[in-house]
Amino acid sequence: MSGAGCRAECTWKRHIAEQLKQRDRVQRQAFEEIIQQYNRLLEKADLQAVLSERLQTERNDIQNRHDLSPGADGSRSDVLLQEMAQMRIRHQEELTELHKKRGELAQNVIELNNQMQQKDKEIQANEAKMQEYQQRITELEGECRELRSSLQDLEKANQTLKDEYDALQITFNALEDKLRRTTEENQELISRWMAEKAQEANRLNAENEKDCRRRQAKLQKDLADAAKEPLPIDPDDDIEVLSEEAPEQPGETSPGRAASRTPRRRSINSYGSSPEGADTHTAPCTEVRVPTTALHVFDAHDGEVNAVRFSPGSRLLATGGMDRRVKLWEIVSGHCELKGALTGSNAGITSIEFDTSGSYLLAASNDFASRIWTVDDNRLRHTLTGHSGKVLSARFLLDNARIVSGSYDRTLKLWDLRSKVCIKTVFAGSSCNDIVCTEQCVMSGHFDKKVRYWDIRAESIVQELELQGRVTSLDLNADRTELLTCSRDDLVKIVDLRTNTVRQTFSVPGFKCGSDWTRVTFSPDGSYVAAGSADGTLYVWNVLTGKLDRTLCKQHSSTVNAVAWSPSGAHVVSVEKSSKAVLWSDL
Numbered sequence: 001m002s003g004a005g006c007r008a009e010c011t012w013k014r015h016i017a018e019q020l021k022q023r024d025r026v027q028r029q030a031f032e033e034i035i036q037q038y039n040r041l042l043e044k045a046d047l048q049a050v051l052s053e054r055l056q057t058e059r060n061d062i063q064n065r066h067d068l069s070p071g072a073d074g075s076r077s078d079v080l081l082q083e084m085a086q087m088r089i090r091h092q093e094e095l096t097e098l099h100k101k102r103g104e105l106a107q108n109v110i111e112l113n114n115q116m117q118q119k120d121k122e123i124q125a126n127e128a129k130m131q132e133y134q135q136r137i138t139e140l141e142g143e144c145r146e147l148r149s150s151l152q153d154l155e156k157a158n159q160t161l162k163d164e165y166d167a168l169q170i171t172f173n174a175l176e177d178k179l180r181r182t183t184e185e186n187q188e189l190i191s192r193w194m195a196e197k198a199q200e201a202n203r204l205n206a207e208n209e210k211d212c213r214r215r216q217a218k219l220q221k222d223l224a225d226a227a228k229e230p231l232p233i234d235p236d237d238d239i240e241v242l243s244e245e246a247p248e249q250p251g252e253t254s255p256g257r258a259a260s261r262t263p264r265r266r267s268i269n270s271y272g273s274s275p276e277g278a279d280t281h282t283a284p285c286t287e288v289r290v291p292t293t294a295l296h297v298f299d300a301h302d303g304e305v306n307a308v309r310f311s312p313g314s315r316l317l318a319t320g321g322m323d324r325r326v327k328l329w330e331i332v333s334g335h336c337e338l339k340g341a342l343t344g345s346n347a348g349i350t351s352i353e354f355d356t357s358g359s360y361l362l363a364a365s366n367d368f369a370s371r372i373w374t375v376d377d378n379r380l381r382h383t384l385t386g387h388s389g390k391v392l393s394a395r396f397l398l399d400n401a402r403i404v405s406g407s408y409d410r411t412l413k414l415w416d417l418r419s420k421v422c423i424k425t426v427f428a429g430s431s432c433n434d435i436v437c438t439e440q441c442v443m444s445g446h447f448d449k450k451v452r453y454w455d456i457r458a459e460s461i462v463q464e465l466e467l468q469g470r471v472t473s474l475d476l477n478a479d480r481t482e483l484l485t486c487s488r489d490d491l492v493k494i495v496d497l498r499t500n501t502v503r504q505t506f507s508v509p510g511f512k513c514g515s516d517w518t519r520v521t522f523s524p525d526g527s528y529v530a531a532g533s534a535d536g537t538l539y540v541w542n543v544l545t546g547k548l549d550r551t552l553c554k555q556h557s558s559t560v561n562a563v564a565w566s567p568s569g570a571h572v573v574s575v576e577k578s579s580k581a582v583l584w585s586d587l
Contacts (some may be wrong), residue, residue: 008141012134019130023123027116034112037105044098051091059084201344201380208377288523288569290540291584294555295334295571298581300327305575306517307363307562309352314568316375318361319581320349326363328375331571336583342373344380350517351393351434355400362403364391370405372417384415386422392517393435397456404442404456406432412444414456428452433516434474436483443483445471447516451485451495463500467493473519477526484529486520488513492531494543506531506541508548514559514577524569532560538574538584555582 301321308319317329317336326342326349347367354361360381364370370391372382389409396403402423403415408431414424430448437443441462442454447470453462469489476483482503483495490513492506506529514534521530528549529541536556542549558577565572572584 012137016130027119031112031116034105034108037108041098041102041105044101048095048098051094055087055091058087197344197346204343205379208379212377288525288527288565289586290528290550291538291552291572292550292586293584294552294582295585295587296336296583297555298336298583299579300329300575300581301325301579303579304348304577305561305579305581306348306350307352307519308564308573308575308581309354310564310566310571310573311354311358311375312356312567313358314566314570316358317564317566317573318352318354319573319575320352320363321575321579322348324348324365326352326361326373328361328378331583334583334585334587336573336581340378342378342380344371344373344383345369347390350391351395353395355396356398357400360396360400362394362396364394364405366390368407370394370403370415372403382417382420384420384422386413386425387411389431392431392433395435395437397437398439404435404437406435406444408432412442412454424456426454433470433472434519436474436476438476438480443474443476445474445485447471449487451483453500465495465500465502467491469513470516472513472516475520475522477522478524479526482522482526484520484522486513486518486531488516492520492529492541494529504543504546506546506548508539510535510537510551511539515561517561518559519562519564521563521565523565524567528565530563530565530572530574532556532563532574532576534559536560536576538563538572538582552584556580 300319301323303322305319305321307321308317310317315330316339317331318326319329320326324343324345324347326345328339328342329336330339331337342361342363345363345365345367346369347365349363349365351364352361353363354375359375361373361375362370363373368387368390369383369385371380371384373380384403384405387405387407387409389407391405391407394403394405401417403417404412405415406412406428410428410431412426412428412432412435413422414426415421416423428444428446430446430450432444432446434445435442440456442456444452444454446452449467449470451465451467451471451474453464454460455462467485467487467489468491469487471485471487473486474483481497483497485493485495487493490507490511492511493502494504494506495501496503510533511531512534514532518532520532522528523530527543529543530538531541532538536553536558538550538552538556538560539548540550540552541547556574556576557580560574560576563572563574570585573581574584575581
């Protein structure tokens with residue numbers, strides 16, 4: 001047996017001995033008086049027996065004397081008889097008293113016996129409890145041993161973890177120092193890279209200016225050559241002579257000034273074409289042609305293509321991708337020919353928008369900024385920074401002097417292009433995926449499944465509309481009375497802006513929204529809706545009937561990210577998650 005077991009056994013034996021001594025002291029004190037009374041009672045009984053024997057002896061002596069001297073002394077015998085009678089009375093009284101005390105003592109004995117029995121029961125109950133407690137003590141001692149063993153194991157594990165923590169802390173400090181040095185190097189590299197990008201942008205702008213001057217010189221030469229040739233003039237021709245306008249002073253122009261200038265009428269050169277760089281506006285769309293055929297399938301960018309947009313006159317097509325470029329295309333004889341690339345973004349393009357004149361192009365990007373280029377010379381004019389997250393959508397307001405941008409940082413910002421500063425910032429509460437604008441209202445679609453209507457003047461929410469899924473796209477019809485929405489629950493809906501209710505819902509079993517920035521579009525007259533699916537299929541619904549009109553497939557090999565319908569109604573372009581773009585028409 002171990003030392004701990006011996007100590008435990010000696011402890012409980014000592015405890016039992018002390019309990020027995022305590023019981024002996026308590027019980028002996030309780031019965032000690034009874035035993036003394038009982039002993040006195042026995043002594044009195046013995047005394048009574050002695051007195052009885054003495055009385056009997058005296059009685060016998062008197063009788064003997066009386067027998068020996070009968071009648072000798074009658075008076076003396078009478079005295080003796082009186083004494084004997086008195087003695088008998090005393091003895092009787094003493095006997096009565098002794099019987100009384102005996103009865104009392106007997107009653108005390110009975111009571112004490114009852115108390116003894118009760119104490120015996122209590123002792124038995126205490127002994128049972130002691131056994132139970134002893135068993136509990138044994139169990140607790142076993143648990144204590146197990147807990148001591150577990151504590152030792154935990155102390156060892158804790159020491160091991162502490163050693164590992166110290167080692168990890170040392171490693172963390174080293175990595176933190178390395179991260180700090182790497183961050184400083186990264187900042188230095190970014191600064192150098194930005195300086196080189198600025199030099200490259202200046203170099204590109206200089207080359208563009210030289211190219212523009214060469215084109216202008218060639219055009220002037222062609223015009224001079226054409227002017228030297230005599231041309232027959234038909235008197236019936238309606239020719240308007242345009243006065244030459246003074247050339248613009250070199251420097252940066254803004255969309256605000258472009259919108260405030262009076263549009264010039266298109267002049268005709270000797271080749272019968274418009275001057276290069278001007279976006280001719282066509283008449284309002286009278287007939288929309290629903291696409292049926294892929295006219296041209298081409299690689300638009302080096303990576304994913306996120307955005308596509310037609311210019312207001314349908315002459316140019318702009319695409320933006322993850323290769324950080326915006327490319328301008330011209331549709332010639334059913335093919336898209338590259339006309340130029342707009343550079344300057346430091347991350348992928350997420351949204352594209354032309355101003356109403358087609359002179360400026362606005363693009364939002366993942367580098368937390370929005371940029372504006374002039375279309376005629378492909379020059380970067382403005383870079384608007386201030387968001388703390390990637391900018392997912394940016395739109396011109398109708399005055400072309402302000403733009404609104406929505407970001408992943410859950411804010412919307414209103415920018416004034418005249419002062420080139422942010423004039424308002426509104427916290428939307430959720431990431432903004434797309435924006436459309438009317439005269440004084442901005443509609444934004446958000447990650448929290450809500451479409452919010454903002455009053456630009458009050459910076460407050462006018463109304464809200466909650467959909468069933470995250471909102472990925474918004475578009476307005478030509479009358480700006482209906483809002484087209486697309487959400488991640490694979491539903492395309494038309495919302496009546498006058499009542500803020502869903503008027504129509506479009507869905508088919510094969511249609512699936514492929515990303516959080518999937519863009520859908522109205523046709524120019526608002527009669528059709530076009531949307532791309534995750535399986536590469538393009539769906540066209542008829543708004544009047546509410547039914548699916550066309551299903552165009554087998555051209556895209558990945559998710560369709562965006563769809564654009566030309567303002568003339570003749571072409572539709574869809575771009576996908578890979579590098580491909582498809583030009584559609586009904587030819």
